Amino acid sequence: MKDVAVIGVGMQRWGELWDKSLRDIFVESALLALADTKVDKLDNMFIGCMSSGLFVGQEHIGSVMADYLGQRHLAAGRVESACASGGLAFRCALVEVASGMSDVVLAGGVEKMTDTSGDGATYALASAADHEYEVYNGATFPGLYALMARAHMEKYGTTRDQLAHVAVKNHKNGAKNPNAQYPFEITLEQVKSSVMIAEPLRILDCSPITDGAAAVILCPLEMAKKFTSKPLVKVTGSGQATDTIALHTREDLTTIASTTEAAKKAFAMAGKKPEDIDLAEVHDCFTIAEIIVSESLGFFAAGQGGPAVEAGETAIGGRIPINPSGGLKSKGHPVGATGIAQIYEIVKQLRGEAEKRQVENARVCLAQNMGGSGGSTLVHILEVV
Amino acid sequence: MKDVAVIGVGMQRWGELWDKSLRDIFVESALLALADTKVDKLDNMFIGCMSSGLFVGQEHIGSVMADYLGQRHLAAGRVESACASGGLAFRCALVEVASGMSDVVLAGGVEKMTDTSGDGATYALASAADHEYEVYNGATFPGLYALMARAHMEKYGTTRDQLAHVAVKNHKNGAKNPNAQYPFEITLEQVKSSVMIAEPLRILDCSPITDGAAAVILCPLEMAKKFTSKPLVKVTGSGQATDTIALHTREDLTTIASTTEAAKKAFAMAGKKPEDIDLAEVHDCFTIAEIIVSESLGFFAAGQGGPAVEAGETAIGGRIPINPSGGLKSKGHPVGATGIAQIYEIVKQLRGEAEKRQVENARVCLAQNMGGSGGSTLVHILEVV
Numbered sequence: 192m193k194d195v196a197v198i199g200v201g202m203q204r205w206g207e208l209w210d211k212s213l214r215d216i217f218v219e220s221a222l223l224a225l226a227d228t229k230v231d232k233l234d235n236m237f238i239g240c241m242s243s244g245l246f247v248g249q250e251h252i253g254s255v256m257a258d259y260l261g262q263r264h265l266a267a268g269r270v271e272s273a274c275a276s277g278g279l280a281f282r283c284a285l286v287e288v289a290s291g292m293s294d295v296v297l298a299g300g301v302e303k304m305t306d307t308s309g310d311g312a313t314y315a316l317a318s319a320a321d322h323e324y325e326v327y328n329g330a331t332f333p334g335l336y337a338l339m340a341r342a343h344m345e346k347y348g349t350t351r352d353q354l355a356h357v358a359v360k361n362h363k364n365g366a367k368n369p370n371a372q373y374p375f376e377i378t379l380e381q382v383k384s385s386v387m388i389a390e391p392l393r394i395l396d397c398s399p400i401t402d403g404a405a406a407v408i409l410c411p412l413e414m415a416k417k418f419t420s421k422p423l424v425k426v427t428g429s430g431q432a433t434d435t436i437a438l439h440t441r442e443d444l445t446t447i448a449s450t451t452e453a454a455k456k457a458f459a460m461a462g463k464k465p466e467d468i469d470l471a472e473v474h475d476c477f478t479i480a481e482i483i484v485s486e487s488l489g490f491f492a493a494g495q496g497g498p499a500v501e502a503g504e505t506a507i508g509g510r511i512p513i514n515p516s517g518g519l520k521s522k523g524h525p526v527g528a529t530g531i532a533q534i535y536e537i538v539k540q541l542r543g544e545a546e547k548r549q550v551e552n553a554r555v556c557l558a559q560n561m562g563g564s565g566g567s568t569l570v571h572i573l574e575v576v
Numbered sequence: 577m578k579d580v581a582v583i584g585v586g587m588q589r590w591g592e593l594w595d596k597s598l599r600d601i602f603v604e605s606a607l608l609a610l611a612d613t614k615v616d617k618l619d620n621m622f623i624g625c626m627s628s629g630l631f632v633g634q635e636h637i638g639s640v641m642a643d644y645l646g647q648r649h650l651a652a653g654r655v656e657s658a659c660a661s662g663g664l665a666f667r668c669a670l671v672e673v674a675s676g677m678s679d680v681v682l683a684g685g686v687e688k689m690t691d692t693s694g695d696g697a698t699y700a701l702a703s704a705a706d707h708e709y710e711v712y713n714g715a716t717f718p719g720l721y722a723l724m725a726r727a728h729m730e731k732y733g734t735t736r737d738q739l740a741h742v743a744v745k746n747h748k749n750g751a752k753n754p755n756a757q758y759p760f761e762i763t764l765e766q767v768k769s770s771v772m773i774a775e776p777l778r779i780l781d782c783s784p785i786t787d788g789a790a791a792v793i794l795c796p797l798e799m800a801k802k803f804t805s806k807p808l809v810k811v812t813g814s815g816q817a818t819d820t821i822a823l824h825t826r827e828d829l830t831t832i833a834s835t836t837e838a839a840k841k842a843f844a845m846a847g848k849k850p851e852d853i854d855l856a857e858v859h860d861c862f863t864i865a866e867i868i869v870s871e872s873l874g875f876f877a878a879g880q881g882g883p884a885v886e887a888g889e890t891a892i893g894g895r896i897p898i899n900p901s902g903g904l905k906s907k908g909h910p911v912g913a914t915g916i917a918q919i920y921e922i923v924k925q926l927r928g929e930a931e932k933r934q935v936e937n938a939r940v941c942l943a944q945n946m947g948g949s950g951g952s953t954l955v956h957i958l959e960v961v
Contacts, residue, residue: 192676212708235816244630244700249707251626251658254821254834254951264837266816268664268952269656273636279653283668290675291577292814315629322634323597429677431620431651436639449639452649566639567653 192289194412195426197573198419199228200535205403205523206372207305213247214259216404217301220528221260224297224406228418233408234293236260236267239280239300240527243269245315248308256299266293273319274476276300277530278560278569281407282429285571288409295418300528301404312400316526319563321437333397333477335438335564337389340479342444344391347494349482351391355382356500357478358395358520364507365517367547370532372401372523382478396478401523405531407538412576422542427555428463428572430456436566447565450487454559457570458489461555465489468511468572469553470540472533474561475518481505484559485513488570507550515540515548530560530569541575577674579797580811582958583804584613585920590788590908591757592690598632599644601789602686605913606645609682609791613803618793619678621645621652624665624685625912628654630700633693641684651678658704659861661685662915663945663954666792667814670956673794680803685913686789697785701911704948706822718782718862720823720949722774725864727829729776732879734867736776740767741885742863743780743905749892750902752932755917757786757908767863781863786908790916792923797961807927812940813846813957815839821951832950835872839944842955843874846940850874853896853957854938855925857918859946860903866890869944870898873955892935900925900933915945915954926960 201223208216217238225231236257244250253267272279277300284298304312317326320335343349359379365371377395385395408418415423432452435441441448458464465488473488475481482496490511491499499505505513516522516536519529537556539545558571586608593601602623610616621642629635638652657664662685669683689697702711705720728734744764750756762780770780793803800808817837820826826833843849850873858873860866867881875896876884884890890898901907901921904914922941924930943956 214708242629242635244627244703245633245635247707248630248699248703248711250630250656250703251705251821251948251951253657254818254947255706257818258820258825264817264819264833266838266841267818268816270668271635271654271656272638283655286675286677287671289677290671292671292674314633318629318633318635320636321640322632323599326633431653432649433639433642433652434649435643436636440643448649453651456651562639563636566636 193291195285195288195409196412196415197407197424197538198410198415199224199408200538201227202370202405202532202535204370205401205525208402209306213243213249213303214255216303216402217256217299218259220404221297221299221406224408228408230295230408230418233262233265233297234295235287236265236297237280237283238269239276239530240269241271241273241276241302242315242318245318246307247303272567273562274526275530275560275562275567275569276527281530281534281571282431282569284409285426285429288411295410297406297408298531299406300531302525302527303402304400304525305402324437333389333392336477336479337392338438339444340391343479346445349497353497353501354396354478355379357475357481358382360500360506361475361514361518361520364515364548365521368517368522371517371521372399373521392477398476398519398524401525403523403525403528405528405535407531407534423576424538424541424573425576427574428457428461430454430570433567434565436563438564447483447487449565449568450484450559453568453570454488457572461572463555463572467555468557469555470512470515470550471557472516472536473513473559475514475520476524488559512550515550533558533560537573578676580670580673580794581797581800582792582809582923583795583800584609584793585923586612587755587790587917587920589755590786590910593787594691598628598634598688599640601688601787602641602684603644605789606682606684606791609793613793615680615793615803618647618650618682619680620672621650621682622665622668623654624661624915625654626656626658626661626687627700627703630703631692632688657952658947659911660915660945660947660952660954661912666915666919666956667816667954669794670811670814673796680795682791682793683916684791685916687910687912688787689785689910690787709822718774718777721862721864722777723823724829725776728864731830734882738882738886739781739863740764742860742866743767745885745891746860746899746903746905749900749933750906753902753907756902756906757784758906777862783861783904783909786910788908788910788913790913790920792916792919808961809923809926809958810961811956812959813842815841815955818952819950821948823949832868832872834950834953835869835944838953838955839873842957846957848940848957852940853942854940855897855900855935856942857901857921858898858944860899860905861909873944892933897935900935918943918945922958
């Protein structure tokens with residue numbers, strides 16, 4: 192396998208982009224990524240997108256986006272693993288380059304979640320859960336994560352305040368991110384008094400509905416200097432795993448096994464351990480998710496994720512900064528784009544381009560992108576070389 | 577890159593499978609593929625599926641299928657390129673194995689098109705066309721292919737009878753295929769007097785709405801004998817390309833440029849030319865599609881596809897047998913599964929297991945799988961070694 196580098200990254204400011212369509216949003220981010228390199232022509236493109244069909248009635252977006260990007264006839268396809276679709280697109284691009292099949296490959300992610308056709312965003316998002324056994328019975332994602340939160344609170348004593356600390360920290364980081372949908376700070380009291388969604392989760396425990404895209408460009412490490420004069424970022428680890436889609440068939444609601452399995456593979460490939468990671472972007476679709484994931488990745492022992500965020504260990508400047516970008520909570524969560532935006536943030540951090548949210552001495556970083564209630568996970572490790 | 581072999585194939589009889597759900601259909605085909613090998617445990621799985629979201633409200637099928645297949649925690653994701661989703665899944669599996677990232681990889685395809693939720697099969701299928709410029713204005717696929725048929729007839733003199741000959745030939749082949757949805761012969765007169773759908777295309781010019789799945793298993797060629805005692809089938813060529821999704825932006829309606837581009841790559845990789853191909857499975861979603869594709873692949877000069885099928889050159893026993901399986905027309909077209917079923921047929925032919933539809937001396941075979949009105953194409957070349 193060839194060594195692979197990320198040579199360019201792009202994303203726009205996320206939010207409710209009423210004046211832009213699905214294709215506009217994607218092409219904008221892809222052009223920004225291209226402009227971050229000296230690349231003119233791509234050899235292949237993978238687009239992570241969870242449900243352009245249910246959101247806007249458009250499948251077959253490989254064809255759409257290659258054309259609108261001005262790369263007619265480009266080999267281009269879409270990949271999907273619910274909210275981990277971006278992570279899967281990155282992995283497919285990595286493997287495509289590593290195999291030698293293609294040289295310059297774009298991995299993008301996109302979702303247009305406002306202004307939807309069909310039955311709206313909640314129905315579309317629910318398609319990431321078990322349609323026959325969860326959705327049919329009325330489950331939605333806030334409800335599923337609320338079950339996980341309750342189980343974690345009862346087993347480990349995780350507190351309502353600790354959940355809120357995740358949101359407060361991520362908004363503090365996101366306030367320094369010019370691309371964030373909600374770039375402002377919030378207080379513990381605001382989280383705890385915000386409207387109840389699914390007990391114990393309140394609206395400020397939830398990531399928002401977002402339009403947005405992100406794109407990164409990969410090539411063999413040996414070719415990278417031809418296309419960029421910036422610090423070289425190498426992909427050293429990749430892991431992918433699934434778990435049962437439905438919560439009721441899991442052995443344990445307080446851990447995410449797909450994340451543990453995917454991380455095991457990524458750490459083994461990179462020859463790293465959790466304590467080697469300088470910062471992580473993880474999938475905080477709900478505050479409880481970040482706490483559980485920080486444990487399932489091995490950053491903290493089971494039950495210690497809550498106390499860790501409360502103690503500031505995951506803040507910028509803490510022992511292991513988590514979500515310096517603001518995470519899904521503050522930056523926004525256009526589901527198919529999130530996994531690529533994590534890579535965007537990590538590349539910015541590794542290059543020292545993260546401005547006010549820069550983590551000092553970030554040299555080994557991890558991205559964890561998750562589908563549904565943990566039915567799938569992609570973990571990647573990137574290092575500056 | 578490692579050499580890659582196909583070591584197992586599986587599919588069930590296709591049709592209106594009212595008693596089986598999306599997951600039932602996929603798992604059934606995957607278990608058949610596993611039973612065709614000595615493999616117990618997969619390392620990765622790619623599932624081609626066009627729109628499980630619009631058809632049955634279920635995305636995130638990598639997670640669903642890994643679990644229901646009894647392979648919990650398996651790395652598994654979905655890929656989509658409209659009706660070429662199966663071909664894309666096969667290519668992703670090929671690259672995954674060729675890269676050395678995984679050894680034993682399943683490439684599957686599935687679609688549950690009857691018994692749909694949402695707005696029905698026609699709306700779901702239309703999502704493979706340009707939602708903003710074609711679908712919004714009322715275009716559906718029979719209409720788009722009718723435009724291509726009319727243009728081909730006017731430019732080259734392709735006749736109504738020649739279109740019908742495609743359907744007659746493919747039903748003759750499909751009558752010998754125990755997995756075909758419509759395993760019976762039809763006459764030229766029946767095609768020409770069947771109900772009009774979009775002039776000049778009648779109902780018997782159109783592939784049907786189908787439930788079905790197919791699965792194939794790949795591994796490094798050097799490991800193949802460990803898992804199968806059957807003749808070894810090597811993947812020697814892979815090509816992928818897109819074109820504009822919308823017909824109105826194409827330079828020429830009488831050819832499919834994505835197919836020509838993808839074929840060019842696959843032929844170059846395999847070191848073969850069109851005249852080296854012993855049989856081809858191609859994407860006859862409508863009768864005109866097979867005629868155009870047979871030209872765009874280089875089997876016949878532009879305008880000669882119609883006369884060729886009329887003269888029997890593409891029949892079993894002809895110069896270049898096309899769609900010995902019965903094609904999409906007779907075998908059925910569960911859109912995401914079709915590209916994998918093409919590989920199933922080719923492996924059966926290369927192994928000499930195609931029974932009454934066996935093509936003599938088939939040693940180099942080609943599969944062409946196409947999305948939408950040619951917005952994307954995957955071409956693969958397989959050889960017995």
